Amino acid sequence: MGSEMKAGPMRVLVTGGSGLVGKAIEHVVEQEGGKLEGEEWIFLSSKEADLVDAGQTRAVFKKYRPTHVIHLAAKVGGLYLHMKENLHFLRDNLKINDNVLQTAHETGVTKVVSCLSSCIFPDKTTYPIDEKMMHNGPPHDSNFGYSHAKRMIDVQNRAYFQQYGHRYTAVIPTNVFGPYDNFSIENGHVLSALVHKTHKAKMEGTHVHVCGSGDPRRQFIYSLDLGRLIIWVLREYEEIEPIILSVGEEDEISIKEAVDMIAEALDFQGKILFDSSQSDGQVKKTASNSKLRRYLPDLTFTPLKEAIKMTCDWFIANYDIART
Template structure:
């Protein structure tokens, strides 16, 4: 029997952590023990608290999902908080992984770390080619530093610390808080409340023109598990749907209206900021490894996400 893996997932009760839990529970592998931890288990911004967590569970592998995250407007007003909290968190997790002999760490980055002024599609070689978009520079620079740290730990100590760069993630167990949610869960919550209050207008901030690639959390979870087991490069890898799957925010709103069977109208508040117009990512590297990977169709993933929220809105992170 191969060596037993003890895999600790930080941020394990969030959107991606819950999706990974769903995937690995369906496999029921005997050579892996999965531990999903949350902020209730440790304050990862505090080194001593992080050390106690590692001493308690003694992981051989770590998937590092924990982060301070939020949508466009939350980032714009709290760039310092996003920078400091994420720098502390990431440094503590990587240092404790090194000190306790963790064999592999897979950290989660984001496509928003890429330069604001760049050519498209973006790929893994372009992360540090210029400043990120000013709306979320705190979060972006903190996440970029994971890539820098991974290479430094490998160079100095031979650690296999790597990272993945997902495009925009959505799915069950998302964060639906209007102040800190990302675009799809934020719009799901807004349309749910509109319908619940008897409204007939679905108000969407911005013009609806920006383009995004969205990945369903269960698809991302399957790819995360593959990275943990099979991907042994220190260099990051983009985990994204194909370029032709990019959709506008207007298209997102229309799919939500269809999934909710909403009979009212969509109105775009063009006085509100759009953020970055596009950040198209290339998944060419992923396709070299997994040419036949099948992503869930966008409309089906939206419908499943809407259905989950409608059934679980009282328990969801609102």
């Protein structure tokens, strides 16, 4: 543990605490012994405070007096909503991030770990992408508002360090999936949307229609693996520069391979049809996890097949409460 931890037990405020990653961290803390003696963990949902509003942000910090913050909250939507409302996503996320970071600064928070997204990387780039390449060119045009707002967290972290010596940092996960994800067929993350689509096709005895060719490749990280890593970053990682949290380049798989794993996990026997007339999005966004490996050379991830099976089982068992 870093030297700053000696002052007493941590009080950790997790913004976006009811989302996919927040729920994973909560599981690790409450079910896997991730909480140390005397620590307090507060999982904040958007119902309790609208972080776009500076006054509400200050009120919630005053109420819980955190010593540490894991900042996951963001205004997000599906691809098409982002394309339509780039300004809206830019402004709301700039406000949320500035409110959280500046209030943390004003209230003497020791450390903030913010969560970025792999969409912040330059659209035109060489692969694999690493942490130093984030600002090397504009992000993909489809959600440039959201991406630029996320990039600014890194800029702001560096400025807080330069001016005040604060250890605020950020993590960049690749494609996250798991229990409590958004399983909406229209607006969900790719893997979870496909879980819902395949389950629905099985129930109705129809085919699974996949948008695009199935060729794009992605690195998928199970939410519980990510939760454990974010807690490690909070406790042990001292750099200001962000760190990519991802499985290795060799674990990148195609959307087609992912659909096959989902079909197997759900015992779906029907046809899977790919609609190549639909957009594929980015062909690949291969990220390097070599920095993470330098810190944690023995790190192992939940095998993808197993993680997909657990996610499918959770979705079926919690169908009535899942976000669909």
